[in-house]
Amino acid sequence: MTDEQMRLRYAGTCRLCSNSLPAGTTAIYERTTRTTRCLECTSPEPNPAASAAVSAAPAGAPATSSPVATPPPSERIVGDALRRRPPAAAVITETLRVQATAPPRSGVARLFGLTPLSRASQSWYVGAIGELEVANVLDRLGAGWRVVHAIPVGSAGSDIDHVVVGPGGVFTLNTKYHEGQSVWVASKRVLVAGQRTDHLRNARHEARRAAKLLTQAVHRPVEVRPIIAIVAARQVTFKERPTDVSVLRSAQLARWLHRQPTVFSSEDIDGLARAISDPQTWGTITPAEPDLVAFATLRESVAAARRRRRGWGAGILALPVVGIAVFQLGPF
Template sequence: MGDLRTERWRRYGHDRVYVNRAADSAAVAWYDCRTGKINILDETYRAEALSALAPFLTPEPDATPTTEPPIRPSPPPAAPPPPVTAPPPSHDLAANKPGASLRRHIDELEPSPLLRTLKRWFGLDAELRPWETGLQGERIAGKSLNRLRRDGWFILHSVELPSGADIDHVAIGPPGVFTINTKHHRGGRIWLGDHAAMVNGQPTPYVRNSLFEARRAARLLTHTCGFPVDVHPVLAVVGAATMTIRTTAPSIHLIDGSHASHALSTLSPVLTPTDTERIYTAAREQNTWHTTPGKPGHA
């Protein structure tokens, strides 16, 4: 028992008790105080975890009052359920498709698919064109990122923020957590320096925006998970003719969005499967991205 400790976790309608290893804070089990369900994440700790959770187990709600100490219910004997608990469907971001936010904006600009097609034919789509180009880029990058799911990654798309902006993609896997800002520049020349990126010789805010997204995601995920979550910014460019990196220590990752899965899969693992799943459980909940944590030390 000396190598395990319990931690109460109450957020967004959840009330849970986690059993963590003292050495590395990795969760081995958790108990849902509202439903009475026990989830064993590491079978080698089953007996110790159940013993640690015993003080938190509640008696049956219709039990007859008695002066004797309540009898604790036996833990469920069945095999443990999946450790990732899905949030209510209305708040589950896992269902979002790549470019979902752009798709909605395009529909608002021109609800009729027929009129959108006619405008493209007659060259009257100047207002729609940049949005449709962006949508195509996010779909290409998103399709590539989805391939990472075969290797234990979790991928989210179009994570909307209270400001109305969105994070194009969030990738959570063994090498860590990544926010991915996708841009579509067919035939473009991309240049990345220490703190700036240019497209065809013109400066862009891509580095600043990518850093902002990652820092915001880190604050929100850390606040919800209850432990530090590092988030790495990625700029994924689709369709570029050339991509040049003129710095030995870039502040963001610059990758080819068409081959995003390959670029991320080559990185070294740093997260355990348990931590990966805990971060994903928080990230897929819409409420996580709409919280207001304490003022951070950095903007």
Template sequence: MTDLRGAKSATAAAATLRAHPAAASAIASCLNAQAESRPRSTFGKAFGVSPLSEASRGPYVAALGALHVADELAKLGPDWEILHGVPAGERGGVIDHLAIGPAGVFALDVLHQQADTVTVRGDLLAINGVPRPHLALARDLATDAAVNLTRVTGLNVPVRGLIVYVAPQSVSVRDEPDDVGVTSDRTLCKWLATREHVLDAATVAAIADAAAEPSTWRGAAPHRTPGFDGTAFDALRVEVQRAWLARGFWGTALIAAAAIAAVQLFGA
């Protein structure tokens, strides 16, 4: 489980974006929505009623997806620097994860598409056959990041958008756009690790240092998301898991009871 309470790096100064925890905005939205919901009854807890409200379910799933992708990115090793929740620029977008490493700079947009079919044919991206604007949104985030990093470092810093779908049924890519990649959480690390190396270690460090500075992003303040509480979210995850186990127990008990009743009825 991702440690939500600490910074990404123990040596990072709290005043930089290195202190941003992953999924902070989604976690805050989830907890804020939960605060407005009615607590479960004792009966509800015993029978596995979900603690999530209708309003908190979406950001809860989004937070889990972002945390899972953050854990996957950590497997890339020390050659890569990963920043979370980067405010991309003028349009107000936020990059879920900014990955900076030997293969370049990537602005990751994490989307939860459980059991969905994703197809990419050039500039057409569809979910279950329905066109979606994900490529354009990812492109905007990457463009904003490139403009800011180029301005601050004095280097030409291309940034490629990267859409990461969490738990899809499949991702089929043909004629992938040059400026936006598309992959799943299962293949993310391989996708990044097998890219051609275009940056040396010194350049990676210089870009990462610039990206970590709030001033790079038009004066964005260090992460202070109202409502963010990593400990509270961890506790909520435990509640959700216990509710899932309780529903499984009662479901199994009902099936067993029905089977016993059938044997007694037809065996009489």
């Protein structure tokens, strides 16, 4: 059986005439295309047995108990370009743009391991490193999970670091790289090295915006839960956990996501993943790809400078030991 007459749990759209189908409307669900059509429209490939089956799904039934009414692919799913978007794409692009204006290091600066990063590009660079680390964790979630990185939203240049959909729901992740810092978390505030941040407010706004856009895209309510992923912090202290935002170290992400109660079927996950991967969902076009080769070169230069600084530091610390040894040995 490919078609089924049923009462819709959620509002949808007829794929043939584009008329709206309010929740509770009796319509035809086409299993082969996973779309709906109204009773007034006949299928291009009629199935006489379809009208024999009528499903009256109760309004309070679980989301996985009945098919999801979605608009036709020709109207909504125009591509999945964002699925292939590399993590940290936006911040990598901005890092390279800002770094391009930095003056070259002198020979002395290179000798002593001065970082090649300018002050302006430093924050963009560490942001990219944080997003790449979180992406490595998310990309190992396994079967049943879909992850899209660096999603541009609207036309003002904002983006979402990561969107994850899986059995446990839909999540937006806001990555925060705080290397060596102490992070203090309360219900209404996150402090980093004693300084107030807007982490909670931004995470809430991001999730609400994503929920609104995804709801419009799939024509049914979509709840999106915000996560703040803390990377490289020396210490994370919780005075009181926020009720609506999950604050986690990056190393905790996979386990936490896998432990969430199941709310979506595989069909729900596939449909939402297509919407998340579609630039039209977010009201944007797919931006140009970042220069990953140039960023890898910059990253190696930063790492080399750090190694050189550590080498100088180790040498300086060793000087007293060498002096003591020479004194004990006496003159040659």
